[in-house]
Amino acid sequence: MQESWRWFGPGDVIGLDAVRQTGVAGIVTALHHRAPGEVWGADEIAARRDRIAAHGMVWNVVESLPVSEDIKRQSGDWRAHLRNWQASLRALADCGIPTVCYNFMPVLDWTRTDLAWPTASTATAMRFDWIDFVVFDLFLLCRPGATYDPEVTEAATARFAAMPDARCKALIENVVHGLPGAAAEMTLADVRDHLAAYDQITEARLRANMADFLQEVAPVAQDLGMRLCCHPDDPPFGLMGLPRVMSTEADYAGMLAAVDLPANGITLCSGSLGARADNDLPGMMRRLGGRVHFIHLRNVARQDDRVPASFHESGHLSGDVDMVALIAAILDEEARRRAAGRPDSDIPFRPDHGLNMAGDDTTRGQPGYSLVGRHVGLAEMRGVIAALNTYRAREAAST
Numbered sequence: 001m002q003e004s005w006r007w008f009g010p011g012d013v014i015g016l017d018a019v020r021q022t023g024v025a026g027i028v029t030a031l032h033h034r035a036p037g038e039v040w041g042a043d044e045i046a047a048r049r050d051r052i053a054a055h056g057m058v059w060n061v062v063e064s065l066p067v068s069e070d071i072k073r074q075s076g077d078w079r080a081h082l083r084n085w086q087a088s089l090r091a092l093a094d095c096g097i098p099t100v101c102y103n104f105m106p107v108l109d110w111t112r113t114d115l116a117w118p119t120a121s122t123a124t125a126m127r128f129d130w131i132d133f134v135v136f137d138l139f140l141l142c143r144p145g146a147t148y149d150p151e152v153t154e155a156a157t158a159r160f161a162a163m164p165d166a167r168c169k170a171l172i173e174n175v176v177h178g179l180p181g182a183a184a185e186m187t188l189a190d191v192r193d194h195l196a197a198y199d200q201i202t203e204a205r206l207r208a209n210m211a212d213f214l215q216e217v218a219p220v221a222q223d224l225g226m227r228l229c230c231h232p233d234d235p236p237f238g239l240m241g242l243p244r245v246m247s248t249e250a251d252y253a254g255m256l257a258a259v260d261l262p263a264n265g266i267t268l269c270s271g272s273l274g275a276r277a278d279n280d281l282p283g284m285m286r287r288l289g290g291r292v293h294f295i296h297l298r299n300v301a302r303q304d305d306r307v308p309a310s311f312h313e314s315g316h317l318s319g320d321v322d323m324v325a326l327i328a329a330i331l332d333e334e335a336r337r338r339a340a341g342r343p344d345s346d347i348p349f350r351p352d353h354g355l356n357m358a359g360d361d362t363t364r365g366q367p368g369y370s371l372v373g374r375h376v377g378l379a380e381m382r383g384v385i386a387a388l389n390t391y392r393a394r395e396a397a398s399t
């Protein structure tokens with residue numbers, strides 16, 4: 001497992017000098033200043049790659065090469081955006097960067113109702129509270145046509161009645177934070193406009209559009225010797241009437257079958273997928289592992305087993321995902337790849353989010369992307385990997 005770290009580029013408050021001290025080999029980054037639909041130039045990619053190399057690390061995964069809303073809807077300039085996406089792949093291949101993560105979530109990139117929810121230790125975590133989210137949708141966004149089960153509406157109505165203005169304001173800011181682009185500047189009217197642009201896009205239509213996208217880009221990636229990997233929806237269920245098509249094992253199995261090329265693969269994010277009790281992460285790794293090109297390790301504590309459920313991000317070993325079983329399944333997949341002579345037997349992974357703890361507040365970085373909290377998560381994963389590898393080597397030697 002190739003240890004990696006997400007770095008948001010030269011503007012990241014956690015610099016490469018600090019990242020290097022975590023001991024990771026790989027840097028996961030993107031040209032974040034490039035808008036979805038734009039081409040990434042080889043010169044700019046090479047400059048970024050060389051800056052990382054000067055700190056003793058390798059840019060091993062792009063996260064993300066954004067898929068424009070026009071591509072997802074097949075509207076406007078989507079054909080030009082598609083050509084640009086392919087051109088960016090060629091430029092990345094020219095610069096020796098093999099793996100490209102993307103997602104196919106409409107409008108919302110990720111969604112939380114709290115960005116600094118205090119856990120029992122007083123370290124803070126990101127949280128998604130289903131009832132708070134329904135409050136946002138029904139009473140703050142006032143989305144036309146929004147409907148929920150009667151008991152959910154009742155719970156949200158009661159909560160909104162008791163909700164202080166300051167909390168309402170914070171809730172709006174926290175939810176809108178997940179919007180791409182100039183998120184902080186977006187008004188609720190802008191959000192309603194974004195949602196309205198998906199009025200005619202059913203789940204079936206989005207799935208078909210994604211298959212069309214993959215048919216255009218996966219063969220290009222395959223020819224270039226690259227690997228594409230789709231990140232799951234976060235959270236993995238529908239929000240605000242938007243279609244979601246990458247939330248379950250069945251979604252992934254269908255996506256892999258739609259374009260059956262090794263280059264068409266998966267970003268297995270245990271935190272995003274783990275927010276559903278019916279997603280069996282170790283089982284998904286065993287069944288779909290041959291096409292897993294990138295892994296995010298993160299854990300969540302779910303309030304209950306319903307879908308949707310409220311959840312918060314937990315310590316990497318303390319949530320509802322069986323992280324030890326998942327890592328065991330990853331190591332098994334790597335062993336299979338080595339036995340088969342595959343060149344990609346060292347799968348890149350990164351600690352996804354971490355708790356905000358022990359001074360992380362002072363860094364004021366991206367929510368979830370703390371230095372201490374993520375490093376703790378990485379260290380825990382390292383311990384699990386070392387223990388499993390050592391134990392298995394001893395078992396093998398004694399038989």
Ligand SMILES: [Mn+2]
Pocket residue numbers: 231269271272296352
């Ligand atoms: Mn993730």
